[in-house]
Amino acid sequence: MLPPQVRSVLEELRAERIRGASWMAKRGAEAYLILANLLEGEDLEKALLELKRELPAVNPTMASLYNLTRFIPITGDASLVISRAEEFLHLIDEAKKTIGNIGSELIEDGDTVITHSFSSAVFEVLRTARSRGVDFKVILTESAPDYEGIVLASELEKLGIEFELITDAQLGLFAGRSTLALVGADNITKDGAVINKAGTYLLALACHDNGVPFYVTAESFKLHPELRSSEVEILERPYARQGYRVRNFLFDVTPWKYIRGIITELGILVPPREI
Known part of the structure; x- marks a missing residue:
């Protein structure tokens, strides 16, 4: 039986609509810390x-989330669980900084970067490029129905990064006006496909058609060691407008052939060979 404090974190994760896989993993690791500070021995193991x-x-x-549970051992030793959870949290922070440094090298003066949804890794790349004095602008979608793009717009505004906000339906129109595409990922499958916010596949297709290089930013813990793209369970949430049910799958699948590279803390990987 999980303690109420841990149950509360699980409910928080289920309710979250804006923040993605990195934040989920961080809160998950914090749930392990809470658990290890409350239980020990056989109770902890169960x-x-x-x-x-x-x-x-x-x-x-x-x-x-899957890789986090693989990282934490099943043990009654609370100190070991705390040590591993803290290590995971440290790796998250270090990975993001490294991705920011590597990815920012792709952005040059005069570039227009197009993105979809709100990826903390993409934001770190943009933030790092800005801190290096690179002059660029961003095209970002509002990312309906949860509007993660509005949150990203607010963060870009704080940094003084020029941006243009568009509706999701205009992805095809604006892809050709960009010089580089950067998106995040919630899952990178064994066969090199990228699972990300629904609409990512459409952006990849539009970029492919317009000759715009399409890159994915992702910490290595988003690489799934077992699943292929056809095996991933795509989550759908109930959604309705004006009394009509609207299909609302949260993610879509972008095949590797449309992806120039995946920017990780290990370097830029070429899918699926290097996954």
């Missing part, structure tokens, strides 16, 4: 087994 089942089920599309 709770860890339960959390290993429940955490990935919060959002089965996200590889980060």
Whole structure:
């Protein structure tokens, strides 16, 4: 039986609409810290087994939650669980900084970067490029129905980065006006496909048609060691407008052939060979 404090974190993860796989993994690691500070011995071991089942089920599309549960051992030693969870949190922070440094090298003066949804890794790339004095602009979608793009616009505004906000339906129109595409990922499958916010596949197609290089930013814990793209469970949430049910799959699948590279803390990987 998981303690109420850990149950509360799971409910928080289920309710989240804006923040993605990196934030989910961070909160998941913090749930392990809470658990290890409350239990030990056999009680801890039983709770860890339960959390290993429940955490990935919060959002089965996200590889980060699955990989987090693989990273934390099933043990009654609370100090070991705390050590591993803290290591995971450290790796998250370091990975993002490295991705920012690597990805920012792709952005040059005069570039127009197009993105979809709100990826913390993409934001780190843009932030780092800005801190280096690169002069560029961003085209971003509003990212309906949860409007993550509006949140990103607010963050770009704080940094003084020039941006243009568009509706999702204009992805095809504006892709040709960009010089580089950067998106995040919630899962990168064994066969090199990228699972990300629905609309990512359409952006990749538009970029392919317009000759715009399409890059994905993702920490290595988003690489799924087992699943192929056809095996990933794509989460759908109930959604209605004016009394009509609207299909609302949260993610779509972008095949590797449309992806120039995946920017990770290990370098830029070429899918699927280097996955």
